[in-house]
Amino acid sequence: MRWIWIDRFVEFESGKRAVALKNVTLAEDHLHDHFPGWPVMPNSLITEGLAQTGGLLIGESFDFEKKVVLARIPKAAYHFAVRPGDQLHYTTEVEYVHEDGSMVRATSRVGDRVQAEMEIVYGHIGAGTSAPELSEQKSFVFTMKLLGIFDVGRGANGARAIEPPGLIRFQEKVA
Amino acid sequence: MASESEVFEKVRTALTDALGVDDDEVVPTATLVGDLGAESIDFLDIVFRLEKAFNVKIPRGELFPDDILTNAQYVKEGKLTAEGMSELKKRMPFADLSRFEQNPLVKDFGNQLTVQDMCRYVASKLS
Numbered sequence: 499m500r501w502i503w504i505d506r507f508v509e510f511e512s513g514k515r516a517v518a519l520k521n522v523t524l525a526e527d528h529l530h531d532h533f534p535g536w537p538v539m540p541n542s543l544i545t546e547g548l549a550q551t552g553g554l555l556i557g558e559s560f561d562f563e564k565k566v567v568l569a570r571i572p573k574a575a576y577h578f579a580v581r582p583g584d585q586l587h588y589t590t591e592v593e594y595v596h597e598d599g600s601m602v603r604a605t606s607r608v609g610d611r612v613q614a615e616m617e618i619v620y621g622h623i624g625a626g627t628s629a630p631e632l633s634e635q636k637s638f639v640f641t642m643k644l645l646g647i648f649d650v651g652r653g654a655n656g657a658r659a660i661e662p663p664g665l666i667r668f669q670e671k672v673a
Numbered sequence: 674m675a676s677e678s679e680v681f682e683k684v685r686t687a688l689t690d691a692l693g694v695d696d697d698e699v700v701p702t703a704t705l706v707g708d709l710g711a712e713s714i715d716f717l718d719i720v721f722r723l724e725k726a727f728n729v730k731i732p733r734g735e736l737f738p739d740d741i742l743t744n745a746q747y748v749k750e751g752k753l754t755a756e757g758m759s760e761l762k763k764r765m766p767f768a769d770l771s772r773f774e775q776n777p778l779v780k781d782f783g784n785q786l787t788v789q790d791m792c793r794y795v796a797s798k799l800s
Contacts, residue, residue: 569714570714570715570718572690572691572692572693572718573690573693593721594721596717596721598717599714599717599718601718601721619714619717619718621714
């Protein structure tokens with residue numbers, strides 16, 4: 499099973515901000531159990547999607563040479579239930595990035611309504627620490643690349659966007 | 674310059690935001706690790722919030738000089754040596770280390786730092 503909770507990025511401004519989309523559909527099995535007769539996208543998975551959006555934004559600024567792991571969510575608020583047919587916009591903005599950790603401010607929206615908001619703190623596991631873990635990270639990034647998740651349509655300024663520079667450098671190193 | 678109570682209020686906000694603890698838990702005598710449940714990753718977050726709240730730069734190792742505690746020169750059988758202790762005091766003039774000094778087990782060091790120590794540290798950065 500692929501643990502990917504975003505469909506693709508629509509904005510990617512290296513080291514600053516990323517926006518990803520998540521379409522919620524009744525074709526997703528879990529919605530039929532959560533809850534029977536009243537399908538609602540679990541807030542835990544919305545949190546995971548926000549954490550992936552922010553984690554890839556942070557990872558890219560290190561050319562994916564560090565494993566970026568979710569460490570803590572100091573605060574979070576959820577405002578309404580997300581239903582099939584909703585399109586979630588996950589916006590993450592970098593608050594700070596240090597060598598060994600970082601934080602993003604994350605917001606989930608449906609249309610112009612703010613559905614969830616939170617702060618997400620990541621810990622960074624450096625290059626050369628654990629080979630299996632880092633290769634797992636690389637294969638995750640590759641999977642994301644193959645699925646076209648980074649094929650950003652337009653950048654924040656409206657210009658046709660290119661691949662995030664960290665992803666390009668990452669590919670050159672691996673190739 | 675910020676008054677003592679202004680410093681305390683901002684430190685309190687940084688700690689409640691980073692650790693998700695209640696206002697009334699953050700008292701001057703509370704230890705960050707033991708009483709407020711801070712873990713190593715939280716110190717990064719706390720330092721960032723302090724930098725932002727007070728508009729200061731906090732270099733790594735200044736608030737928590739962990740390099741001393743991992744230096745074989747200063748540690749014997751899990752305890753900080755007298756030399757290590759005097760080095761630690763030099764680096765942490767803002768902290769009350771008297772309790773730690775009685776039995777300076779390195780593994781207990783993490784639980785020394787109190788809210789009051791942190792306020793004194795910030796005040797020293799501002800003066």
